[in-house]
Amino acid sequence: MTLRARFLFLCVFCLSIGLAGQEPQDHGTTGDYGGEGDMTEVHMSCDGHAAEYDPAGVILHHIADANEFHLFGDFTIPLPVILYAPDHGFTVGFSNMFHHGQEAVDGYVMNHGRINRISGAPDELLEGHHHVECIRHEVFTSEEGKTADIYSARIDGEEYLLDAPSVGDGGLLGGGITSFYDFSITKNVFTMLLSAFLLILLWGAVAAKYKKNEGRAPSGIQSLMEPFFVFLRDEISIPMIGEKHYERFQPFIMTIFFFVLFCNLFGLIPIFPGSSNVTGNIGVTMALAVISAVVAYVHGNAHFWKHTLWMPGVPTAVKPLLTVVEVLGLVIKPFSLMVRLFANITAGHIIILSLISLIFIFGQNGESLVGAGAGAVVSIAFTMFMNCIELLVAFVQAFIFAILSASYIGAAVEDAHHHDELGHHGEEKVAEGGAMGGAVTGMHTPAN
Amino acid sequence: MSTLFLVDFNVLKPDLGLIFWTLVIFLLLYAILAKLAWGPIQRALSKRDSEIQSSLDKAAEARAEMQAQSDENQRLLIETREERTRIITEAERQSKEMIAAARDEARAAAQKVAADAKRDIDNMRKAAMVDLKKEVGTMAIEIAEKILQKDLKSDANQEAFVKALVSDLN
Numbered sequence: 001m002t003l004r005a006r007f008l009f010l011c012v013f014c015l016s017i018g019l020a021g022q023e024p025q026d027h028g029t030t031g032d033y034g035g036e037g038d039m040t041e042v043h044m045s046c047d048g049h050a051a052e053y054d055p056a057g058v059i060l061h062h063i064a065d066a067n068e069f070h071l072f073g074d075f076t077i078p079l080p081v082i083l084y085a086p087d088h089g090f091t092v093g094f095s096n097m098f099h100h101g102q103e104a105v106d107g108y109v110m111n112h113g114r115i116n117r118i119s120g121a122p123d124e125l126l127e128g129h130h131h132v133e134c135i136r137h138e139v140f141t142s143e144e145g146k147t148a149d150i151y152s153a154r155i156d157g158e159e160y161l162l163d164a165p166s167v168g169d170g171g172l173l174g175g176g177i178t179s180f181y182d183f184s185i186t187k188n189v190f191t192m193l194l195s196a197f198l199l200i201l202l203w204g205a206v207a208a209k210y211k212k213n214e215g216r217a218p219s220g221i222q223s224l225m226e227p228f229f230v231f232l233r234d235e236i237s238i239p240m241i242g243e244k245h246y247e248r249f250q251p252f253i254m255t256i257f258f259f260v261l262f263c264n265l266f267g268l269i270p271i272f273p274g275s276s277n278v279t280g281n282i283g284v285t286m287a288l289a290v291i292s293a294v295v296a297y298v299h300g301n302a303h304f305w306k307h308t309l310w311m312p313g314v315p316t317a318v319k320p321l322l323t324v325v326e327v328l329g330l331v332i333k334p335f336s337l338m339v340r341l342f343a344n345i346t347a348g349h350i351i352i353l354s355l356i357s358l359i360f361i362f363g364q365n366g367e368s369l370v371g372a373g374a375g376a377v378v379s380i381a382f383t384m385f386m387n388c389i390e391l392l393v394a395f396v397q398a399f400i401f402a403i404l405s406a407s408y409i410g411a412a413v414e415d416a417h418h419h420d421e422l423g424h425h426g427e428e429k430v431a432e433g434g435a436m437g438g439a440v441t442g443m444h445t446p447a448n
Numbered sequence: 449m450s451t452l453f454l455v456d457f458n459v460l461k462p463d464l465g466l467i468f469w470t471l472v473i474f475l476l477l478y479a480i481l482a483k484l485a486w487g488p489i490q491r492a493l494s495k496r497d498s499e500i501q502s503s504l505d506k507a508a509e510a511r512a513e514m515q516a517q518s519d520e521n522q523r524l525l526i527e528t529r530e531e532r533t534r535i536i537t538e539a540e541r542q543s544k545e546m547i548a549a550a551r552d553e554a555r556a557a558a559q560k561v562a563a564d565a566k567r568d569i570d571n572m573r574k575a576a577m578v579d580l581k582k583e584v585g586t587m588a589i590e591i592a593e594k595i596l597q598k599d600l601k602s603d604a605n606q607e608a609f610v611k612a613l614v615s616d617l618n
Contacts, residue, residue: 064458065466082465114458167461175461183465192470196477203485210492215499229489251486255478283462287470346459 055357063277063349065188066113068095071272076100079190083108083115085180088126095184097129104130108180109153109162111135116162117180118153130155135162168283187276188284194273195262203258232257232402240406245413249406252295256288257402260341264394267345268387279397280345285338292405293334300412333408337401344397348390355379355386587617 069077078096083106085091091106098110107118107126112135118125133154140148151162165182167175185193202225209222218226237246237253263278278284306312308326311319358379363372591613 060458065463166464168464168467169461173461181464183468185469186463186466188466189469189473192473196473199477200480200484203481203489207485207488210489214492226489226493229493247490250490251482252478254486255474255481259474259477277459281459281463281466283464283466284470286462287467288474291471291474342459 053357053360055354055361058357059350059353061112062353063280063346064114065186065276065281065283067110067115067182067184067186068113069187069190069272069275070113074100077272079187080185081108081115082183082185083117083180084183085117087179101135102132104132104153104155109135111151111153111162114164115182115184116151116153116164117178118155118160119163119179121155121160125155125160133157168286188278188281191266191274191276191278192259192263192284195259195266195278199258199262228258229254236399236403236406240403241410242414244415245410248299249295249409252409253402253406256292256405257398260288260401261394261398264345264398265391267349268390268394277346277349279341280349282338282342285342288341288401289334289338292337292401292408293330296405296408296412297330299409301415303414303416304412333404337404341397341401344393348386348393352383352386352390355383 067081068079071077076096078094081091081093081095081097083091085107088106091108093105095110095115097103097105098108098115101110101112103110104118104125106128107121109116109118109132133156136152136154136159138150138152140150152159153162154160163178163180164175165180166177167173169175202221206222206225209218209220213219213222232253233246233250236257237250240246241249260279263284266274267277267280269275300308308330309323311322311326314322356379359372359375360366362375362378363369366372594613595609
C-alpha cells in the first residue's frame with residue numbers, strides 16, 4: 001500500500017468518525033431499570049425486532065451454546081435434540097421441529113437458539129405441538145439490585161415462564177437443576193464430534209503410514225505429524241512425567257492436546273463447521289480438567305498420597321495445616337486448568353465480537369453508512385490482528401493444558417528417591433507455562 | 449447495556465448435557481486413538497529409535513573392526529618386511545659361506561692335483577734318470593764294445609770314430 005493510499009484511509013476514517021458523531025441520536029434510553037425493584041421489558045418478539053443494537057446481548061448470544069446452527073436470517077442447520085424431563089420422560093427429535101421458537105413441542109420451546117421448557121403449564125400443553133405467539137424477555141431487578149433475565153412464552157393468550165436447561169453450577173450462578181435436562185447434540189457437541197472424527201481420520205492415516213513405511217523413512221502426512229508426536233513426547237511427557245512412566249501417559253497427553261487444539265481451532269472458524277465456542281464453555285473445560293485430575297489421582301502412588309495427606313519431614317503441629325492446603329490443592333489444580341482454558345478462549349471471542357460490534361455501533365444500527373464503513377475499516381484490521389493472536393492462543397492453550405495435565409500426572413507418579421530433582425524441574429516448567437498462560441490471559445482480559 | 453449480567457453469562461454455567469457429551473466423546477476418542485494410532489506410532493517410533501541406535505552401534509563396531517584389521521595388516525606388513533630382510537641377509541650370508549667353502553675346496557683340490565703332478569713328475573724324472581743311467585751305461589758298454597771291436601789303427605781313425613760315437617750320443 002502506498003503512503004498516499006494510507007493517508008487517504010486515515011482521512012476517510014477521521015472524517016467518518018466526525019460525521020458519525022454528528023448524526024442525530026434519537027434512539028432513546030431503554031434499560032433504565034437499575035435499583036427500582038421491578039420488571040423491565042427489554043424485548044418482545046411479538047412486536048418484531050428490537051430497534052436498538054445491543055452488543056452485549058449479541059456477544060453473549062454468540063459465545064453461548066445453541067441447539068441449532070444459525071447461518072443467516074431464518075436459515076438454520078437443525079441438530080438432534082434429546083431432552084429429558086423427570087416428570088415426562090424423553091423427547092427426541094430435530095431442532096427444526098420448534099420452527100425457530102414458533103412451535104412448542106411437549107412443552108419445550110426454542111428460545112434464541114436454546115431449548116427451554118414452559119413451567120406451571122397445564123398438562124395438555126406439555127404434550128404435542130402448540131403454536132407459540134411470542135417469547136417475552138423481561139429483566140427482573142430485586143431490591144438488592146440483583147438482576148435476572150426472565151423469559152416467558154405466550155401460548156393461546158396465556159403467558160408461561162420458561163425454564164432453562166439444568167446446569168451444574170449448584171444454583172450459584174443463577175442456574176441449578178430445573179424441570180428438565182438437555183442432552184442434545186448441540187453446536188458444541190457437534191463440533192466436538194467433528195473434531196474427534198477428524199482426529200481419528202488424521203491419526204488413523206498417520207498410523208497406517210507407519211505400518212506401510214515400516215523400516216523405511218517417513219513420508220507424506222506421517223512426516224508432517226510425527227514432529228508433533230515427538231515434540232509432545234520430548235517437551236511434555238518425558239520432562240514432566242519422567243523417563244520411567246511417560247510411555248503409559250503419552251497417549252493421554254496426545255489426545256488431550258489434539259482434542260483441545262482442534263476444538264480451539266474450530267472455534268476460530270466463523271461459519272458452519274466451526275462457529276461454536278467449545279473450549280470457551282466451562283462445561284467442556286470442566287469435564288476435561290476433571291478427566292485430567294482423575295487420571296493423575298488414580299495413578300497417584302503411595303509417595304504422592306503420603307505427601308498430600310500427611311506430609312513427612314515437618315513438625316507434627318504443622319501437618320494438619322499442610323494436609324488442608326494439599327487437599328485444597330487437589331481441587332484447585334483442575335479448577336485452574338478449567339478456568340484458564342475457558343477464560344482465554346472466551347475472552348478472545350468476546351474481543352473479536354466486540355470489534356465486530358463496533359461496525360454496528362459506529363453505523364448506529366444501519367443509520368450511518370459512513371460510520372459503518374469506518375467501523376468496518378477499523379474493526380477488520382483489529383479483528384485480523386486478534387485472529388492471529390487467537391490462533392497463537394489456540395496452540396498455546398492446548399500446549400499449556402497438556403503440559404499442566406502432564407505435570408499433575410508427573411507429581412502423582414514420581415518416585416520417592418529423586419523427588420527433589422524432578423520436583424524442582426517440574427515446578428520450573430509449570431511456572432513457565434503459567435507465565436505464558438498468564439501473559440495471554442492478561443492480554444485477553446476484556447474490559448467489561 | 450441492558451443484558452450484561454453474570455447470570456446471563458451462559459458459558460459460565462456448566463451445562464450438564466455438555467459435560468456428559470464431553471466426557472463420552474473424549475473418553476471414546478482416547479480409547480479409539482490409543483488403539484488405532486498412539487500405540488502403533490509409539491511402537492513404531494521406539495522400534496525405529498532402537499534400530500537407528502543399533503545401526504549406529506553396528507557402524508561404530510564395523511569401523512573399529514576395520515581399524516583393527518588395518519592395524520593387523522600394517523603389523524603383518526612390517527613383520528613380512530622384516531622377515532624378507534632377514535631371509536635375504538641369511539641367503540647372502542649362506543651364499544658367501546658357500547662360495548668361500550667352494551673356493552677353499554677348489555684350492556685344496558688344485559693343490560692336491562699340483563702336488564700329485566709334481567710327485568708324478570718327480571717319479572717319472574727319477575724313473576727317466578734311472579732309465580737314462582741304464583741307457584747311458586748300456587751305450588757306454590756298446591761304445592766300448594765297438595771301440596774294442598774296431599781296430600784302432602790310427603789315431604785319426606780313432607779320433608773320427610770317437611767323434612762319430614759322440615755325435616751318435618747326441
